[in-house]
Structures are given as structure tokens and as C-alpha cells.
Amino acid sequence: MAQRKHSTTLTDIPPPRRRAANPTRLLSIYNRLFARFGPQRWWPAETACEMIVGAVLTQNTAWRNVEKAIANLRAANLLNLVALHNIADADLAAAIRPSGFFNLKTLRLKALVGWIIERHGGSIKRMFSEETAALRGELLGVKGIGPETVDSILLYAGQKPIFVIDAYTRRIFLRHGFIAASDDDAAVQHIFMKSLPHDAALFNEYHALIVRTAKDYCKKRKPNCDACPLADLPRWL
DNA sequence: CACCAGGCAAGTA
């Protein structure tokens, strides 16, 4: 018997017996989280451009710090594609400094904005008129735009019914036996999207509620599972 | 002080 010595990560906790991620169960979890936390009002942006910028800036970064960077961009009238395209790299990096990884994110923002201008004439609306699967594939080809960033953009800026999978989703649903540790993000996304109605408003709120729950109860090293609204999941499900 | 945050790409074996 392998015994845990330190329990450094949540994934060290052996999950309960596997249970099927059927619509009833996933919707029950959603309803419980919504009843507990209420609407999360995602995505907190005034425009699609602002949302897209935020999606890049929040990569592996606390949202609090992204807010500061966005406030800087707003004050400098940089929350539009043309301004972002024309600004010097060093100036953009200075503006987004509080969100961390600023040199990297400068290049990523420039790449994404440049792509939208070149490929879609600078029209985010026109970009979203493209077929979603094809658009997703094209966006993944832009340097610095990975699966979670793409799916966030499609869901929260484009209102496309794409379920966003992040580390929190993996943690919670692995812990409760709905996915296997060996499932990659694409597999997890498939489980959710085959089990839930393809409703952008539902996917929007569900992902936001997962993040909200995990922030409070599912820290990597100090999980507070007993206080989590889903703590009694095996019994009520 | 250590650890974490609404990831991604490049490098290594």
C-alpha cells in the first residue's frame, strides 16, 4: 500500500469511485453551485476587444492584477485593435506590467490583434461569423493562444457554446470521480459537451461557478474540501 | 517565507 507522505497536491487525494458524467449529475452540480454562489457576471468587460485582451492577460495570472493592467490600457485609450496594433512594444509592456509576464504577453497581444486585423479586417464581429470549429483551429495557430484562451474567447466574447476547461475544472471533477487523471483537456471537454445542452449561457455560468468554487475550496496545497458546497456529493448525487 | 494566480510554448529525454 502506497501511503501518502506529504499530500502536496489535490490530485494526491484518491478519488472516490468513478461515476458517469451524465446530464442529470452535471446539471445537479450546476444548480447547487448557482444556488450557493449566484450569477458570477462573467466576462467582466465592456467590449469584445476588452474581453479578448483580458483573456490573454489572465493567463496564469490573478484577475486582480489583470484589472490593473486593463485600467492602464483604458486610461491610455488602448482598448481597441487599431491602437493596440500601433502602440510600440515597450509602451504596451509598460501598460500591462501589473499583470505579469508583460514582455511575453505583449508579443501575444500583438500576434492576436495583428491576426484579427489581417485575417478579418480588424472586425471581431466578422471573425465570429466564421464557423466555430474552423475559427477555433485558426486561433490555436496564433502564437500564444492555447486551448483555454481560445475557448474563453469563443464563449465569453463570441457567445459560442464551447465549454472552457481549466485546471480548476480538472481538480474538482477528478476529485469527485467524473474524470480520470489520464484524461487530457480535450477529453474532459468532450465529457462536458456530450453531457450538457449546448447553451452558451449555461456554459458561461458553469465555468465561472467552477472557478469561484475552486478559488475558495480547492487550493493546490491547502484544499478545504469539507467546507466546499460539493463536499457531500457522493451522498446527494 | 513559500506558494499561488481564470496558460502557453519551447526544450529535453
Add this chain to the structure above:
DNA sequence: TACTTGCATGGT
């Protein structure tokens, strides 16, 4: 294919 590492600020 499956890890590991760099990127960087700011809060707990």
C-alpha cells in the same frame, strides 16, 4: 509521447 522550464507581478 511525457515531463520540465521560463515567463514576472502582486497578494496571502
